[in-house]
Amino acid sequence: MLTVGELTRYLRQLFEGDDILADVWVCGEISNLSLPASGHVYLTLKDNQAALRCVIWKSIVQRLRVDLKNGQAVEVHGSIGIYEPSGNYQLYIDLLRPAGEGRLYQEYLRLKDQLEAEGLFAPERKRPVPAAPQRIGLVTSPTGAALQDMLNTLRRRYPLAQVIVSPCAVQGSEAPLEIVAALHQLAALPQLPDVILAARGGGSLEDLWAFNDARVVRAIAASPIPVITGVGHETDTTLADYAADLRAPTPTAAAVLATPDVADLSASLRHLTRRLWETIAGKLTTDRSRLTTMERRLARRSPGIRLRTDRQQLDTLNQRTVRIMGSRLQARHLGLNALRARLEALNPQAVLARGYTILTTPAGHIVRSPSDVVPGQHLSARLATGILDLTVDHIVSEE
């Protein structure tokens, strides 16, 4: 005989020791969904034959990308355990995805291998995105939150840009062709955008499926304009992301990656302006000091200096002149003596010395003819060594 507790504990150990029950995938439809304040989620998974009670702990709930709804077909993974107080067995869910997503995921992996083999994801295909695009093309739903997120971010970060929205559906069967058409429309503009942001908000793998479509992936890889993708949440990587030139985790992040921040631009503009001022100040300082140097050089060649130099030269010249003139005078002096000697030869005194006499009237007139005098007139006779006073007795002849 066992107690209820003993039997339940035995069953629990049986369940927990079973390899299948500890790691099981189950598909079914959600019912009796309960979302209490504790954050844990309780639901019943059912199909037309049976029902299975399930628990999702809060920590798992927080990682779920799926909005749970009654009637939703899902695939869940977890382990079967027994809740002893009520004696119920239940599935502790650790993974949950919409039904069909497993098949989709397999398709995703197959496509990824195929497109990768085609070289669409090759790193050397990636083009640099412009640092400051003037025209930004947006490929997204015109009514989606992604568009508003991107516009808000662009408005805040880089209002200098011009945005061209190329609208398209981003989920549903039409979405792939619309996305391709939207990309082509931007590439056909007379003035090409500098960069394209292809984006949509988060969702299930099925919601994001258009961005795994081979046509979309090829159109992104072939785009003549660099493409930045921002699809879903951080954890989602679509094939479009692999083909894009740059992958952002979300639409907002794509807008951030595509643009510089206007605050940084302002700062670098201030820096440039300061450089401009410093450069001109430096230039003027350099010029001024060059000017000072030149002024100094010029001063050495100034008329003042010239005059002083000239004056000095003049002095030297003067001295030379004086010297030259001095010697010349000397020479002339010598010549003068000779002249004087010659003159001496002509000196009447010399003639007198030879015995001649000069007669003069008292008035000092030289007597050259007997008619110059009258009898009784006094005359002076100048001899070499003295003067005689004479009186004329009579005139002998008159010529």
Next chain:
Amino acid sequence: MQLNPVPPEELNYEQALAELEAILEALEGGQHPLEETLALFARGQELSLRCAALLDQAELRIEQLESRGGNSSAA
């Protein structure tokens, strides 16, 4: 270097910024006659003011193309 005759008000931000950078490089690099240096500086000042004004006044311009794909659905 040859001064751009286009008035700064007619330049967009990227053009004005590129010219400002070119002027800075010319000023920092080469030797120019004083008159040219001052002209370059004056032009640089104008470009800097133009850029600042553009940053201050900028408002995102948004244009939406006609949808080619037909029924766009929200996301």
